[in-house]
Amino acid sequence: xxxLLEKASILQEALPFIRDFYGKIFVVKYGGAAMEEEELKHxxxxxxxxxxxxxxxxxxxxxxxxDITNMLNRLNIQTEFINGIRKTDKESLDVARMVLIxxxxxDIVAMLNKEMSNMHGAIGLSGVDGNLLVCTKYYQDNxxxxxxxxxxxVNTKLIRELIQSDYTPVIAPIxxxxxxxxxxxxxxxxAATEIACELGAEKLIFLTDTDGILDKNGKTISxxxxxxxxxxxxxxxITKGMIPKITSAVDAILRGVRKVHIINGKIKHSILIEVFxxxxxxxxxxL
Numbered sequence: 001x002x003x004l005l006e007k008a009s010i011l012q013e014a015l016p017f018i019r020d021f022y023g024k025i026f027v028v029k030y031g032g033a034a035m036e037e038e039e040l041k042h043x044x045x046x047x048x049x050x051x052x053x054x055x056x057x058x059x060x061x062x063x064x065x066x067d068i069t070n071m072l073n074r075l076n077i078q079t080e081f082i083n084g085i086r087k088t089d090k091e092s093l094d095v096a097r098m099v100l101i102x103x104x105x106x107d108i109v110a111m112l113n114k115e116m117s118n119m120h121g122a123i124g125l126s127g128v129d130g131n132l133l134v135c136t137k138y139y140q141d142n143x144x145x146x147x148x149x150x151x152x153x154v155n156t157k158l159i160r161e162l163i164q165s166d167y168t169p170v171i172a173p174i175x176x177x178x179x180x181x182x183x184x185x186x187x188x189x190x191a192a193t194e195i196a197c198e199l200g201a202e203k204l205i206f207l208t209d210t211d212g213i214l215d216k217n218g219k220t221i222s223x224x225x226x227x228x229x230x231x232x233x234x235x236x237x238i239t240k241g242m243i244p245k246i247t248s249a250v251d252a253i254l255r256g257v258r259k260v261h262i263i264n265g266k267i268k269h270s271i272l273i274e275v276f277x278x279x280x281x282x283x284x285x286x287l
Contacts, residue, residue: 149184
């Protein structure tokens with residue numbers, strides 16, 4: 001009986017959040033171990049299905065960096081990162097397109113559709129489809145890093161039509177420059193941020209392999225305001241791949257996304273804990 005009462009209490013705690021977020025848009029950046037370990041993949045799919053069943057409109061943007069690196073290694077193509085962004089030559093771009101659009105996107109769609117069998121399910125897209133992500137060439141610290149794109153426009157009409165028809169868009173971060181027909185690899189964090197901003201999303205959620213942003217003692221920083229992040233980068237608290245995440249998070253907040261969450265996708269149901277409990281589980285970035 002105590003177990004049952006505890007479950008009822010959990011549902012009661014979630015109720016105000018379910019009510020507040022009904023009909024709102026969440027943009028979720030899916031990546032890291034949550035995309036790689038079978039148990040975590042299926043747990044994530046069930047969590048997204050639950051969000052959808054309680055009326056939250058989910059737009060999923062996925063990465064795939066590890067899979068791209070593994071394929072590049074198999075093909076003996078060297079890869080290099082500059083402040084968390086992959087340097088992308090023509091061969092690397094072809095591999096990124098193959099892995100992100102051809103394999104991972106459809107794997108994720110199939111997995112989600114299994115959990116959303118009695119409703120309109122997931123639909124897979126890349127930024128090339130319908131000029132969903134229109135790009136220009138991106139330079140990292142004024143350095144040419146190849147075929148890496150910066151999103152300059154999002155086809156929100158297409159996304160809104162899908163979510164209003166109860167589909168869940170699953171977007172691979174390959175964009176296009178329509179004038180030249182050149183495709184670009186886009187950092188998935190940056191792509192998710194642009195999509196969240198243009199949609200006016202309630203939340204932007206980054207799944208990572210750490211417990212959010214950690215202090216120098218390895219403890220999770222539960223909350224960060226937008227004016228704190230530069231100091232945390234300068235003193236070495238935030239480094240490597242977390243730099244584009246926090247930069248994207250602050251950009252999103254400044255452009256109207258209400259809250260950004262960086263959570264550990266290696267913890268089962270981390271999205272549900274972050275969204276439907278008062279305590280949360282990761283780092284929340286806000287005004």
